[in-house]
Amino acid sequence: MAELVSTATAPPGAGRRPVWTSLLLTLPVLLWAMLMFSRSLLVPGAAPKIAALIVLAFMVSLFFLMVFTRATYRWRRLFFVSLGLLFPIGFIWDLLALRGSMTIPFDSVLTGDVPFCFLAIPMTIVPAALTSTIIFPGSILATPSNPHAIVPMIVLWLVATIVLGKGWCAYGCFFGGIEEGVAALPRTARIKTVDRRWRWAPWGVLAAVVLLSAATFSPTYCAWLCPFKAVTEFSEVNSLRTAAQAGIFSSLFIGLVLVLPFLTKLRTQCTILCPFGAFQSLFNKLSVFEVRIDRGKCTDCATCRRACPTLSLDAGSAAQGRAMMSCMKCGACVDACTKGAVVWHIKGTSISASPETARLLYLYPAWGFATMFGGSIIASSLEKMVHLVV
Amino acid sequence: MRRLTAFLGYTIAALTTAATLVTPFLLFNLFGGILVRTGIRVDPAYGGGDSVRVLPRDGYRIVVHRAYLPVAPLPSVRPYAQMAWAPASALPAHVEDDVDLDGDGRPDLRAAFDVPRDPAARLVADVRALGNTVRPPRRVSHQDLGTLIARVNDRVLLRVPLTREAAARERGRR
Numbered sequence A: 001m002a003e004l005v006s007t008a009t010a011p012p013g014a015g016r017r018p019v020w021t022s023l024l025l026t027l028p029v030l031l032w033a034m035l036m037f038s039r040s041l042l043v044p045g046a047a048p049k050i051a052a053l054i055v056l057a058f059m060v061s062l063f064f065l066m067v068f069t070r071a072t073y074r075w076r077r078l079f080f081v082s083l084g085l086l087f088p089i090g091f092i093w094d095l096l097a098l099r100g101s102m103t104i105p106f107d108s109v110l111t112g113d114v115p116f117c118f119l120a121i122p123m124t125i126v127p128a129a130l131t132s133t134i135i136f137p138g139s140i141l142a143t144p145s146n147p148h149a150i151v152p153m154i155v156l157w158l159v160a161t162i163v164l165g166k167g168w169c170a171y172g173c174f175f176g177g178i179e180e181g182v183a184a185l186p187r188t189a190r191i192k193t194v195d196r197r198w199r200w201a202p203w204g205v206l207a208a209v210v211l212l213s214a215a216t217f218s219p220t221y222c223a224w225l226c227p228f229k230a231v232t233e234f235s236e237v238n239s240l241r242t243a244a245q246a247g248i249f250s251s252l253f254i255g256l257v258l259v260l261p262f263l264t265k266l267r268t269q270c271t272i273l274c275p276f277g278a279f280q281s282l283f284n285k286l287s288v289f290e291v292r293i294d295r296g297k298c299t300d301c302a303t304c305r306r307a308c309p310t311l312s313l314d315a316g317s318a319a320q321g322r323a324m325m326s327c328m329k330c331g332a333c334v335d336a337c338t339k340g341a342v343v344w345h346i347k348g349t350s351i352s353a354s355p356e357t358a359r360l361l362y363l364y365p366a367w368g369f370a371t372m373f374g375g376s377i378i379a380s381s382l383e384k385m386v387h388l389v390v
Numbered sequence B: 001m002r003r004l005t006a007f008l009g010y011t012i013a014a015l016t017t018a019a020t021l022v023t024p025f026l027l028f029n030l031f032g033g034i035l036v037r038t039g040i041r042v043d044p045a046y047g048g049g050d051s052v053r054v055l056p057r058d059g060y061r062i063v064v065h066r067a068y069l070p071v072a073p074l075p076s077v078r079p080y081a082q083m084a085w086a087p088a089s090a091l092p093a094h095v096e097d098d099v100d101l102d103g104d105g106r107p108d109l110r111a112a113f114d115v116p117r118d119p120a121a122r123l124v125a126d127v128r129a130l131g132n133t134v135r136p137p138r139r140v141s142h143q144d145l146g147t148l149i150a151r152v153n154d155r156v157l158l159r160v161p162l163t164r165e166a167a168a169r170e171r172g173r174r
Helices: A019-042 A046-069 A073-098 A106-111 A118-131 A150-171 A174-184 A196-216 A220-224 A227-231 A240-264 A268-272 A275-285 A303-307 A315-320 A332-336 A355-389 B002-037 B164-173
Strands: A289-293 A342-346 B051-056 B061-065 B080-086 B094-099 B109-114 B125-129 B148-152 B155-161
Touching: A019 A046, A019 A355, A046 A073, A046 A355, A073 A150, A073 A174, A073 A227, A073 A332, A073 A355, A106 B148, A118 A150, A118 A196, A118 A220, A118 A275, A150 A275, A150 A289, A150 A355, A150 B002, A174 A227, A174 A240, A174 A268, A196 A220, A196 A268, A196 A275, A220 A240, A227 A240, A240 A268, A289 A355, A303 A315, A303 A332, A332 A342, A342 A355, A342 B002, A355 B002, B061 B094, B080 B094, B109 B155, B125 B155
Parallel strands: none
Antiparallel strands: A289 A342, B051 B061, B061 B080, B080 B155, B094 B109, B109 B125, B148 B155
16 A cells, blocks of 8 residues: 555656645646536535545645646556546445346346446447447436446547547546556565567457457457456356356456556556557547657666556667557656656657646646546445445 | 647647536537437347337237348347337236238237236247248247347337348348
8 A cells, every 4th residue: 555655756856846836736626626526515415515525625635746746646546546446336336226236137238228338439439330320238328227328428538538548548447447556555566577569469459359349249348358347247147158258357357457467566457458448549649648758868777667557668669759659648657757858748849848837738637537537436436435324 | 830839739738628628518518419410329239129010909019120130240149020018017917919020911920928927027938930020939038139038118028030031121121
């Protein structure tokens, strides 16, 4: 746990910002968070109000600390791990209340009551383009029996992706928070080197699931490979096929989300399996924000490469002065660099232009999105837990 | 040129914040509306597709749905015909009906099933083909998207596989 709040080495010349300036820069986030949680503050009952106030204070405080300390990664990680821990709790809670189990009843498939997950998006594109149909047993718009509908999730994903690119994986993906939390537990990695060629694997998985889904018109990744079925919902085990699926989900979850992140301190599922992450990498080309390496300051000490949780930096990319397209803009490399050589950057501007301005310009939409999406998920889960005591 | 690209870079960066701010109030409805207007819908393999005919019976009705014809090259669900007996709460303890699927005035299948009082009880149907439209297994109980009987939202859904000829006829009609 100590690792979760550990202090990264600050780059030279990057001292703390004055408190009043930090408060002033945090004010827009405070107003945004109040707007986002105002509905919860107005509904009757103590639990929604308490949960909303806790999350509001949490999100605003973390942003203040990001501004005040000029560090990003450790504060973002506190939010992200909280999201990763609380999302499954709230989700499973809802499933148990609605259905009494985590299994997807066959009736829910027929009635379109299966909650839509963003991980299915890459698989739905080709069939949707060809036939205007979504190959997922959800509902197009939210209904009382299925509030997690397809269109709202696609719109949220679309906006976040245009703005953040692969930053979705560092600010929005509730699954990534689980392995980031596990990776933060040990002080040092037991397995110190991972073959960097593994980072090509998600592209292979992406190509395979997109082609198979287009060929069969079924979400193959969800049916066979998604490790997070183990902590959300899965088909009832009533045949050899469903038993095999449950076995694959559990094995992948234990291996890639629990064991390997603990041993390597990497987000291994994101790095070597997740097709959605590979898909998001494509949108890094679209996003105006990126991480660059100032070659004039870089001493090739490799600290940034060791800090990257997704193997998105290597000697070649460092020599070119940029992170690879799989970079999820979590800020670990920027915070780890003691020379101030790894910087936040806005495309089109000079590398020597104020990296702190670029960081803040990235953090406002990223944190705004995190508060709107992740913050409301945390608040919803917290509300259920508060209900137990209030 | 460098100044122009820098200006554009900062402008787009600032616009991303603006885009995030207006997402819940404007973009959500705007993009959502555009998506809905494209006519996008869930693959009828799951929900069964639109209804095309209602066959009234004594105290209940049978809704015949548009036959499902997969478009995928390696479909995971084979062509099927769906019927729905509704309301399930008004069905007699035993149902036996001849159903005309294609509207040609001749029944295509005979379906018989018991309706237990417990809505959660597992259903089993005896289905017999009356012609060459469907090729059902003798007893339908399996929970497979292409062959099933299930009680859902006060309806009893029955899906039976279409014959190759019937699927081809249906394709020709569309």
